[in-house]
Amino acid sequence: MTSTPSVSVTYARNGSSSKTNALGMRPMQERAYEKRGEQYLLIKSPPASGKSRALMFVALDKLAHQGLKQAIIVVPERSIGASFHDETLSQFGFWADWRVEPKWNLCDAPGTDGGKVNSVGSFLESGDKVMVCTHATFRFAVDRFGVEAFDDRLIAVDEFHHVSANPDNKLGLYLGALVVRGRVHIVAMTGSYFRGDAEAVLAPHDEAKFDTVTYTYYEQLNGYQYLKSLDIGYFFYSGSYADDILKVLDPSQKTIIHIPSVNSRESTKDKIREVEHIIEALGDWQGADPHTGFQLVKTKEGNVLRIADLVDDDGNKRDRVSSALKDPKQKNNRDHVDIIIALGMAKEGFDWIWCEHALTVGYRSSLTEIVQIIGRATRDAPGKIRSRFTNLIAEPDASEEVVTEAVNDTLKAIAASLLMEQVLAPRFEFKPKSPANEATPGFDYGEGGYQSEKCNVGFSEEKGKFQIEIKGLSEPKSVEATRICQEDLNEVITAFVQDKTAIERGLFDQELVPEELTVSRMGKIIKDKYPELDEEDQEAVRQHAIAALNLTQQAARIASGGDGEPGANTALIDGVRKFAMDVRELDIDLIDRINPFGEAYAILAKAMSEENLKQVAAVIGAKRVTLTPEEARDLAKRALKFKQERGRLPSITSADTWEKRMAEGVAFLARMKMEAARG
Numbered sequence: 001m002t003s004t005p006s007v008s009v010t011y012a013r014n015g016s017s018s019k020t021n022a023l024g025m026r027p028m029q030e031r032a033y034e035k036r037g038e039q040y041l042l043i044k045s046p047p048a049s050g051k052s053r054a055l056m057f058v059a060l061d062k063l064a065h066q067g068l069k070q071a072i073i074v075v076p077e078r079s080i081g082a083s084f085h086d087e088t089l090s091q092f093g094f095w096a097d098w099r100v101e102p103k104w105n106l107c108d109a110p111g112t113d114g115g116k117v118n119s120v121g122s123f124l125e126s127g128d129k130v131m132v133c134t135h136a137t138f139r140f141a142v143d144r145f146g147v148e149a150f151d152d153r154l155i156a157v158d159e160f161h162h163v164s165a166n167p168d169n170k171l172g173l174y175l176g177a178l179v180v181r182g183r184v185h186i187v188a189m190t191g192s193y194f195r196g197d198a199e200a201v202l203a204p205h206d207e208a209k210f211d212t213v214t215y216t217y218y219e220q221l222n223g224y225q226y227l228k229s230l231d232i233g234y235f236f237y238s239g240s241y242a243d244d245i246l247k248v249l250d251p252s253q254k255t256i257i258h259i260p261s262v263n264s265r266e267s268t269k270d271k272i273r274e275v276e277h278i279i280e281a282l283g284d285w286q287g288a289d290p291h292t293g294f295q296l297v298k299t300k301e302g303n304v305l306r307i308a309d310l311v312d313d314d315g316n317k318r319d320r321v322s323s324a325l326k327d328p329k330q331k332n333n334r335d336h337v338d339i340i341i342a343l344g345m346a347k348e349g350f351d352w353i354w355c356e357h358a359l360t361v362g363y364r365s366s367l368t369e370i371v372q373i374i375g376r377a378t379r380d381a382p383g384k385i386r387s388r389f390t391n392l393i394a395e396p397d398a399s400e401e402v403v404t405e406a407v408n409d410t411l412k413a414i415a416a417s418l419l420m421e422q423v424l425a426p427r428f429e430f431k432p433k434s435p436a437n438e439a440t441p442g443f444d445y446g447e448g449g450y451q452s453e454k455c456n457v458g459f460s461e462e463k464g465k466f467q468i469e470i471k472g473l474s475e476p477k478s479v480e481a482t483r484i485c486q487e488d489l490n491e492v493i494t495a496f497v498q499d500k501t502a503i504e505r506g507l508f509d510q511e512l513v514p515e516e517l518t519v520s521r522m523g524k525i526i527k528d529k530y531p532e533l534d535e536e537d538q539e540a541v542r543q544h545a546i547a548a549l550n551l552t553q554q555a556a557r558i559a560s561g562g563d564g565e566p567g568a569n570t571a572l573i574d575g576v577r578k579f580a581m582d583v584r585e586l587d588i589d590l591i592d593r594i595n596p597f598g599e600a601y602a603i604l605a606k607a608m609s610e611e612n613l614k615q616v617a618a619v620i621g622a623k624r625v626t627l628t629p630e631e632a633r634d635l636a637k638r639a640l641k642f643k644q645e646r647g648r649l650p651s652i653t654s655a656d657t658w659e660k661r662m663a664e665g666v667a668f669l670a671r672m673k674m675e676a677a678r679g
Helices: 027-034 051-065 078-084 117-125 135-145 170-181 217-222 241-247 271-282 315-326 367-377 400-424 479-487 489-497 500-508 514-529 535-559 571-582 588-592 598-607 610-623 629-646 657-678
Strands: 002-010 040-044 070-075 130-134 153-157 185-190 211-214 229-237 255-258 284-288 295-298 304-309 339-342 357-361 386-394 427-432 457-460 465-470
Touching: 002 400, 027 040, 027 051, 027 211, 027 217, 040 051, 051 070, 051 078, 051 153, 051 185, 070 078, 070 117, 070 135, 078 130, 117 130, 117 135, 130 135, 135 170, 153 170, 170 185, 211 479, 217 400, 229 241, 229 400, 229 598, 241 271, 241 357, 241 386, 255 367, 271 295, 271 304, 271 339, 304 315, 357 367, 367 386, 367 400, 386 400, 400 489, 400 500, 400 535, 400 598, 400 610, 427 535, 457 571, 465 535, 465 571, 479 489, 479 535, 489 500, 489 514, 489 535, 500 514, 500 598, 500 610, 514 535, 514 588, 514 629, 514 657, 535 571, 535 588, 535 598, 629 657
Parallel strands: 040 185, 040 211, 070 130, 070 153, 153 185, 229 386, 255 339, 255 357, 304 339, 357 386, 427 465
Antiparallel strands: 002 229, 284 295, 295 304, 457 465
């Protein structure tokens, strides 16, 4: 089995993200509370940053001081309802406590979602203030009572990425209707504001009404007390994964293993046997603990591992194990359990602070799910210095019917690691280079300080933000485009790395001209994603997104020294600086000329055998179409812009590959017109 930590990040551990203010709020919660007066609030913040409590502070203020009658908290599954149990916030300095009458936490109540709709009706007529229910219960309730029944109330949606602007998504449809009616307040919370299926979460005109609170992974992890490093890697195996699992599973690390879905290629179709196989590989079974239901396994070193099996089909056994994992008395007991084996459980909202390794077998089709699983291992805990996420993937097999699927899984795993690299990096703020620019207070510009004749790279430790000057950069003009450049670059990059054409060509097309991806493909994605922006704003968003992606990739390459080993916590910052210094001038044309997938290919070449790599390239090469009419039209448009700037059309014999490609686009269109004229 070959292994590659494709992403390795190291943080400063300055302790700030767990420090509280006079009201008992951590930094993210304080940031959300400052915007408590907004009617529509979107909180984008990583797992374990305290979103549930942030909502409690905001909701209590809305109920006490903003004239709202009630607060309804909506969560995707019943287990997450526990995050909203009573909290004595006053003992930490807040002016009120969070209280939910037991009968109104419908996640704790027996019965089906459909049956709980009556309880929602009773709550709406009662004088009580807070109710917690699942997304499904809420949907059924809106079905029955209509949107107007919720007037003058706060609707808080946890794990908001479950919502989608797709008309088939009922929750998205109802939230849209509530926004149109304009009589409710909405607080939406998510640890990953993008969906795995690349659908928009909200329609752009609805999203524009939300005020956003963003707290990044970088701020969160940099402010931890204990956890310093996070590694993310994918590992390829051949044969059955259960035979090879001990090559990546260290029994001394607290681990959550997610075995593959029964429908996936990696599954043996016998999940119970797979769990038995993992247990046998770890040591000798000693029986089950009668109180917790945990499996006891003695390793060859003589240690007894406590293993929680959440895959067992026997509901009683599984419920006992699940209850033992949630036992509040054991929350701070590191020795309570050692390994958790799960299939569909233990993902979002699952809180086990001691988890050091999230090991996932088989590709997960959703990037959101991967971010959520990684979030299980990124909680801070005493003595926990390093954590990791590993994705075990079957190597592409030579038999044709499976190889295409295997190649797709591999590409998706690469997309996930590229996205995580972006999510874990500090935020970017880009400025066009201008003689009038000057240093911004609070930013460190490196050894020589701010130099007006250069493109400067500043970094603010406090804000977890880069400020980078780029020559020729387009600035966004409209409020919405400015918001996208400040808040949503990761969402744009998500759409790009999930684009099959982009990633296939970026990795395996030997003839690729990088601008075909960075300019044409990214341009098309932005046009489709933000049709309401004018061309200038679309181009500004494109430039900002590609600059963020390419600078992160180049910095990561420099930071790892090319050997994949993580450096100091300033390595990524130093990498961005070094890249900016190594080039003669940081301009947008230079950034457009970098293949965003170049670094990912280098990692893949290390992780996969040469023979398999060639095979994958052949599978993808066989599908390659030289040019589509749509691509040709886009190239011809860019050729016109080229003509305006240079006074001539691009030349088909030019030594500049991008100029030549634009000329090919013009020629392709001319041929199409001639053929159409001939009939």
